[in-house]
Amino acid sequence: MPALRPLSKTTCSSCGVRELCLSVGMTSEDSERLSKIVPQRVRVRKGAALFHAGDPLRALYAVRFGFFKTTLSSEDGREQLTGFYMGGELLGVDGISDNVHVCDAIALEDSEVCPIQFNQLEKLARELPSLQHNLNRILSREIVRDHEMLLLMGNLNAEERLAAFLLNLSTRMFTRGYSPTAFVLRMTREDIGSYLGLRLETICRAIAYLRDKGVVRVSGRAVEILDIEKLRAMVNGCARDAKRG
Template sequence: MSDVAVCSVVSHKFVPAQGMPVPGQVPASARAPRNDALRCTACSMRAICMPQGLTSDELKRMESLICPSRTIKQGETIYRANDSFQNIYAVRAGSFKTVVMHRDGGEQVTGFHLAGDSLGFDGVSSGHHSCDAVALEDSKVCIIPFHLLEAMCREVKAVQQHLHRMMGGEIVRESSQMMLLGTMSAEQRVATFLLNLSDRLRMRGYSPTEFHLRMTREEIGSYLGIKLETVSRMLSRFQRDGLVDIRGKDIRILDHEGLVRV
């Protein structure tokens, strides 16, 4: 299964700042190593989003093609459906949702993305993005020009393997989501969502038992294919059964094995 206020898609679009790469241009960051405090070697998410086994020179080269992180305000988009695909985005801090808009204007949440996750792969096949990527809170992303990443993949096997793993992860995420929507009861969907979020937070060094939901219950319901009222009812049932303790958006898992058995 995939990744994690009332936040609707708004018209704010992330506009590249001065100095950000455009197709066919090599950014200044790719011509000289960065000396700022946001180098990948100092990032707490490095083990998740950076290739392992790089030499010192390869790591410096990898750092040089990543643009310095940009802040995306809550409710703003990094990209929108049908925008031209140019970059991959690594979430450095904060969280995002990806959404598809229905013809009637309704919103379908397709994923929640935490620090260490990547965004933008939906544009690789067609050259245009197929969804909107919206910040659930004030967040930071690092921008990786895809044409520069492809060039490095041809020369550094570890980078190529890491890119393949990330793309493979997207395939697994989508197939897991189809299984969740097609075979699980509403109760199982909500339990699986909490367990998955707990596991992802644990991998990032955060508490797997106590966390704050950045998404609304309506957004969770959209992602899980159930109604807002059903999400609230399932959470209340879990609390009544002693599986979780809920205070608004603050969740504390009391019985992990009990959730697994749901």
């Protein structure tokens, strides 16, 4: 089976994650027009690349289901993980600035995406204010995500970074109708460490810390949040302030 496999065409109105994607809030007629610029769904096997850094921007990719990571590689071969994407989120916006992708997008499990031809998307967005609004919202969300990452790197210690990461996943799971307190991590601990700017051993110590404090229960990649308010307090600095007092 090829790493990328075209599937039959689908419509935005029948998609299970349409309320999180570009078609949210659009009329049935406008949603149908959006569907027409999605040629066909594409299945991406676990470990396969949807696109690589240096590839020309041809489409944005709405994740229908599955999980992806994006990575940047330095000239000396070091890899920095820059984000995780799940159903209802949009991959490929990194290529909009210069019409070339700057990162790799790798499937962390068997996944499915809807390619949206970018030149046609731009044209349609000029005709449909609701689509332009949704596209702007998604681009703004990317900026906010970058700002949150800077906050993680600059102000939080290892345990707080991990707490913020788990809270972010919890919120995104809840938005998709899944349990916000019990879920399976699709990424490795090495991936988490790369994303949070921490070594693997530091991630392991941070997990042990949260486990010993009774905040989470971790078994392999299965995570159960036992005290979500403590997690929030850690990220907000309350735990650190209390310790100083």
